[in-house]
Amino acid sequence: MKLNVAALLALSVPCFAQQDPNAVEAGRLVFRMSCAGCHGLHATGGRGGPDLTRGTYSTGDADKDLFSVISNGVPGTEMPSFRGALEDANISRLVAYVRSLSHAGAVPVKGDRTAGEKLFWGKGSCGQCHRVGMRGTAIGPDLTRAGKQRSLAYLRESVVAPDADLTPGYATIVVVTRDGAKITGVEKGFDNFSARLIDLSGRYYSFLKDDVKSMEREYRSVMPSNYGRMFSANDLDDLLAYLASLGGER
Amino acid sequence: MTRLSLALLLPAAMLAQSGAADWKTYGQNSQGWRYSDLNQIDTKSVSKLAPRWIFQSGMAGGFETTPLVFNGQMFIAGPSNNSWALDLLTGKPLWHVKKTPPARLNLCCGEVNRGFAVLGDRLFRVNIEGTLVALDIRTGATLWETQLADYKKGYSATAAPLIVKNLVVTGIAGAEFGTRGFVDAYNPETGKLVWRFNTVPGEGEPGSETWSGESWKLGGGSTWITGTYDPGLNLIYWGVGNPGPDMDGDVRRGDNLYSCSVVAIDADTGKLKWYYQATPHDVHDWDAISDPVVVDLTMQGRAVKALIQANRNGFFYTLDRATGKVLVAKTYTKVTWAKGIGADGRPILIPNQEPTEEGNFVCPGLGGGHNWSATAYSPQTGLYYFHSSEDCHLFYKTKQGFTEGQWYQASNVEGRAGDHGTGRLLAVDPATGETKWRFDMVSSTSAGVLATAGGLVFSGDGQGYLIAFDARTGKVLWKFQTGGGMVAPPISYALEGKQYIAIAAGGSIMTFALP
Known part of the structure; x- marks a missing residue:
């Protein structure tokens, strides 16, 4: 039943935004507190959360899609469910705010x-x-x-x-083995005692720190600059x- | 130095509660040392340490608990109001009880729990919806359950209670919801309130002048980590969390006592003896809830009854525990908000560090420096061991109206692109505040620390490693990949002449011993 209620509310979102002239500003305040940590203070994308100012979204572009994403989260991503943490009215205000952004900042695509x-x-x-x-x-x-x-x-x-804002989990791992060989690749795992990486030929390596001369994680991309x-x-x-x-x- | 001669040097009051074979309270003793007298596992033998049994709870994780061990059993206060008694030899459950939490809980940080307290044949724990519960140690049956505060207003409870004489003392969480914190003492037989210390003074009470208008009513000041007790002075020491709302200080002008303070409370009356406010008018969520540890030090040839704390604001403090006077205040991590601590105990502020609309980048970040994870003091080395998060954040504020029971943080933080927070385990000399050694970690961890008479320090990391360090040098002597991230502290106990190390890893409890 809960889902059905949410769906009904979602359908009424545009009406809600039109009825409440303060919805966009109220949504902005909610956004700063609940969303900006991942999506950035101005919703242009942060470390992990996508840019929300483009007017197109990875899980659907309709208001009801946005409502559903905020309410239910996106399985398999870092986007959590806000149902319970946020009242439905506040989720509607968030939708109104995010919608208001897409008209302001969209940069036209020039190329072919x-x-x-x-x-x-x-x-x-x-x-x-x-x-x-x-x-x-x-x-x-x-x-x-x-x-x-x-x-x-x-x-x-x-x-x-490519080094300006590295995608989390894609740092460069540099391992020097006991016989002096240097192996560089993309991070597949790095902790206090081991490292896993793939070099540019696609070969996978796994090392224990105790077994090598050194292992470092460098926050740069292996992508050519x-x-x-x-x-x-x-x-x-x-x-x-x-x-x-x-x-x-x- | 032999173990016996070391023991002779310890004050009688300290030894009285440190039964070596058992682990019967959150911090091992009421002074919060988290130190085991056991030395079978030592710097030489630790390399042979191996798993003995694993208890799979069936839960996904989030175990922040300190297990209690005595009478051949282990008692686990788990997440979401789950409790277990395990057979200590085999890890097999003897009983399991659960009380389903209410459907709509307003929580900052999950349905976590940090452990039991025990007195006689009763176990005591808090339930997440803000109740204190007494359980029959034989069956887990509820003997009484007392509401500490209304969860619908945003209160919740997560800390392990502390037994002080014949009282069950506990704290409360919920400062992110415009609540008003307290430390409570209850009768263990009846569950009736004996005294309450409000961490935010009421109208007309001393300290109320540090809150503008009626802001005290939403003043926060949670008490979500277990305090400590000095039987000699009969004082309970408890850390108090952030004022509310967290990041908008404009609506609560003043120092906002006793938020971000350590308070010393008379154990019999609940009256305030002294306080020390580490961060007056906090706007960065730097709770002063970290373990307040009771230690006796020698400073410049003088015996000092001290209270030590690695505060979330980035400073390590040694206080005179009879008066609250600051004896040592030294940074242990990057600090950009204060130049130091003045002779009057107040921070010497650096301008423009408060959250603004567009944000200010400040170190340490939201979680501090050292946050809540359990710490350890070794009387063998004289060092204090704790984790630190090496991170900074953009703190920004937002004007927010208050709705009862709703999140009331008045904004948030974000990281800066190109910044990559790391973690550290630190060994600090509490007499000077100097860091004697450190172990750099790829990320910060909430796993706590254990020190042992075997010259060892144990801790975990967020990637699943349980690690043994040489307590004097910080050298890694042993490690084991548990397969579960650790957000709980290790403990040590003995069974049938064998020393064990135990820790919650992921959704499991793991124990280790020598072959």
Whole structure:
């Protein structure tokens, strides 16, 4: 029954927002307290939470979808359920606030998506480390839904300055073995006494700290930092148009 | 030095409650040392330490409990009002009781519990919905249950009670919901309230002048970690949490006593003897709830009755426990909000560190420095062991109206891109505040610490390792991957001449001994 009540309320969200002229401001205050820790103070995406200012969301674009996501959380992600913690009226106010953002800050995509796709899989060789759907390699972050998860500005920064805000869990692990060999790769696990990594050839390694000369986690990306120079400004726009279009379709 | 000659050096009052084979109170003794006299497992033999049994609770995790051990049994106060008695030799459950918590609870941090207290044939624990319960030690049956405060107003209870003479003393949680904290003492036979110390003074009471207007009514000041007791002075020491709302200090001008203070309470009357407020007018959620540990020190050739605390605000304090006077105040982590602690005991503030609309980046972060995780003091090394979180946060405030029972933090924090918090285990000399050794960890941990007469310190990490350190040097001597993150402290006890180490890891209780 509880779910049905929530669904009914969700359907009434736009009405609610129209009826309550203070809903957006009230929602902003709720957002700062309950959401900004992950989605950022201005909802442009934080460390873990996606950008919410683009007017398109990874779990559906309708008001009822937003209400449902806030209420129920998203299984398999860090998004928790706020049912119980937030009154339904406050969830409705959050929906009104998040909706208000999408009209303000959206940056138009300039480039050509098809040309960008060609660059991604061709000149850029991005698929050697990234996956989109079933294509590519899962060494770096999966980009299947990158367009829905991240802002255009964030994606641009990730291409030209991959170290600027490293995706959590994708640091660089450097291990020096007892015989002096240096092995560098993407973090698959790192704790006080062991390290697991995949090098750029896709080979998996696991080490105990006691068995090696040193092991370090460096907060930099193994991704080359020269894409800003390799691509022209137009190329970059095309690539970003492609990335921004990635919404989870397989 | 042999164990016997060391024991002779200890004051009689300290020894009286430190039965080596058992573990009968949250901090091992009422002074909160979390130190075991057992020395079978020592710096040489620890490398052979191996699992003996594992009790699988069937719960996902969240065990913050300190198990109690005596009479050949282990008593576990678990999350979500679950309790168990286990056979100590085999780990098999003897009884399990559960009281289903109310459906809609307003909690800051999960349905956790930190352990039992015991007196005679009764166990005492709090239930998450803010009740204190007496259980029959033979069956787990409820003998009485007393409501500490109304959970619908945002109160909850998580701390292990403390037995002081013939009283069951306990604290309360809920400062994020505009509640008003207290320390209570109950009759163990009847469950009737004997005294209450309100951590936020009422109208006209001393200290009420430190709250603007009627802000005291929502003043917070939770008491969510077990205090300690000095039988010599007959004083109970208890840490008090943040004022409410956490990050908007504008609505509660003044020092906001006794939030973020350690209070010394007369055990018979519940009256305040002294207080020390580490963070006047706190706006960063730096509760002063960390273990207040009763130790006797020699400082500059003088014997000192001290109370030590690694405060969440980033300073380690040694206080005179008879008066509350600050004797040592030294940072143990990065601190950007205060230059130091003045001669009057007040922090010397650095400007522009308060939360604003757009936020200010301040160290330590929301969880402190050292937060609530259990600490250990070793009389063998004279060192105090505790975990620290090496992190900073952007603190921002938001104007928020108050609704009874609803979250009332008046904002939040966020991390900064490129910042990666880490953790540390520290060994601090309480006579000077100097860090003698530290072990850097990849992340902070809520696992507590145990010190033993075997010259060892035990603790866990968030990635599942139980670790044994040389108490003098911090060198790692042994480790074991338990497969479950640890948010509870280890304990030690003896059964049939064998010393054991036990800890809650994930949803399990694990025990270890030598072959």
